[in-house]
Amino acid sequence: MKAILLKGGRVIDPASGIDEVCDVILRHGEIEAVEALLSNAPDDANVIDVAGCWVMPGLIDPHVHLRDPGFPEKETIASGLRAAAAGGFSAVAAMANTSPVNDTREITAYMLERAKGVRAARLVPVSAVTRGLRGVEPVDFAAMIEAGARMFSDDGIPIDDPVILSRALEEISRLGFATSLHEEDRALSRDAALNAGEVSKRLGVSGVPVSAEAERVRRDLALAIGSGAAVHIAHASTAETFDLIRAARHHGAHVSCEVAPHHFALDETAALTWGPNAKMNPPLRSRADVEAVHEAIRDGTADMIASDHAPHDPKSKQMDSLAGYFGPGREPPRLDHELANIFEHAANGIVGLETSVGLALDLVHRSLIQPARFVAMMSLNPATLLRLEAGTLAPGAAADVTVIDPNLDWVVEPGKFLSKSRNTPFAGRRLRGKAILTLVGGEIVYDGRKGAVR
Structure with missing residues (x-):
């Protein structure tokens, strides 16, 4: 070469x-x-x-859904890694909510083998915490690390049982790795589609309160303080979440957190124009929460930027039923009960690998952060989280x-x-x-x- x-x-x-x-x-x-x-x-x-x-160390995205195995109509390892390279990423952490779930050595090996044939970004496997993402039986943590996993997460599904989670946090941390948590109290968020507020009311769809995230963060940070385990809060999106993280760090918690570009570049009103293509979990929040994300980035509470790249085909997004109601220049609709139900069942998430850098650079252009902090948030800190020998040009x-x-x-x-x-x-x-x-x-x-x- x-x-x-x-x-x-x-x-x-x-x-x-x-x-x-x-x-x-x-x-x-x-x-x-x-x-x-x-x-x-x-x-x-x-x-x-x-x-x-x-010129900077290769960017690393700590939160990506590649949908492979299981959902080739949405993404494959090949297409996802090429999209990552086009977005400026040299490595991406692939979440475990595939089908079958990445909860065995064999699935991890499959993912790594598929990635070998793609001349693009590196794939960093993220193992499930529990088998089948069911929140009941832990995976074999040591075996998954040996197979190549560099973080653990049931992302997309919260781990409801505090005993299961506490034991997992302690064992994963003992092995030297971090656990990324999807923070959601499903009793509060069940069947909700958007942030609870004026936009959800305007469209006639159910709303999820900010407390659905914050209350679960409160519980899990208490576990982190008690155990000393390395905990990572995925896609933090509310002012209260950041306040809780600051307080937990003050009390000795080993906690990091990520923010997604859509949570600092958009607020809930985007759903009025883009409909299901602005539907995600956690949802786009209020303008006040967006400002709180900006402050968390500015003061260092947010350690890194993660795309939460979540590709979906039009059918999963219910676009056959809803596309005609949304779009630039259209008057936002008031959905009837049937359409509201369809909206609520549209898949959550947006693609992000190819837009993250441009959206994050807006933070630099607006002087919220300096270029060196941009690089730390998108390369050095994700490398540290994932226990990678990367994030430097040494x-x-x-x-x-x-x-x-x-x-x-x-x-x-x-x-x-x-x-x-x-x-x-x-x-x-x-x-x-x-x-x-x-x-x-x-x-x-x-x-x-x-x-x-x-």
Whole structure:
């Protein structure tokens, strides 16, 4: 493999304390050097001019649904990893809610084997906490780690039994790994479709109160404080959740949390335009909660940004029944009982791998965070959570690198996604900043200058 010289970019590597214009040399799948601008390139190097761009450790998404095995109409490992590379991600953590569930060594092995044949982002398996995501019988944690799992989560389904969860947290933490929790009190959220508020009332659909998230967070953080276990709060979305996390850290809890771009870029009113393509769990919240997400990002309560990439086909989103009622320029409908029921049964989630960077860079452009914090939230901190030797450009590290043009203007066009699904409320949105190169192990797996995966 020929060496690569990334020439003249702004190198941002919080782990090494670097934020300056440098050259980066990649050789034999590793970072060879980050140096002051070279007058002469190595004779064997392919020189890529990245002046005006940011060069950073490969981005890592700690929360992605690849739907494989089980749902090829939504996504496959191949399409999902290519979409990830196009979004600037060198690695993604694939959640366990596949069919069959990733609760055995065999399913983990299947996922990793499928990923081997794809020249794109790396796949990091996330094991279920309980068999079949049923919240009753724990998986064999040690066996799943040996098979390649790097985190545990029943994401999409909360673990209701506190005894089961407490024992799992302690054992997983003893083995040196973290547990990611989907925080939802199903007694409060059952059959709800949107955030409880004016929008859910306007559309005539059921609403889920913010307490459905916050009350479960309260319980689980108490368990974390008591056990000392490493707990990660997935897709935190309410002001009260962030207050609880701050308080738990003050009392010694080992807790991290992620926020999703849709929770800091949209509020509940997006459902008036996009209908089921703005339906997710947890739901889009009030403007006050969006501001709370911004503050959590600003003050460091939110450790990382995760897409919660959740691809769905139009049938799962009930678009055959509901598409005609929603869209830009349409008057929001008042759904009758039958249509409201259909809306409530539409699948939750949106695609996010190919829009996350552009949406997150808006935080930088608005001065909510600095570029180094952007890199920490999207590379270094996810690497730490997933126990990966990644998130740095230090010599000897794997040559996983993302190059971003922070000022590239572009418009979200779902028809051009490499994901198999198109369920997004960001269609037509103009964004500023995009990944133009993604390298994994020193190999270019996405070249946005040509607009294609190699």
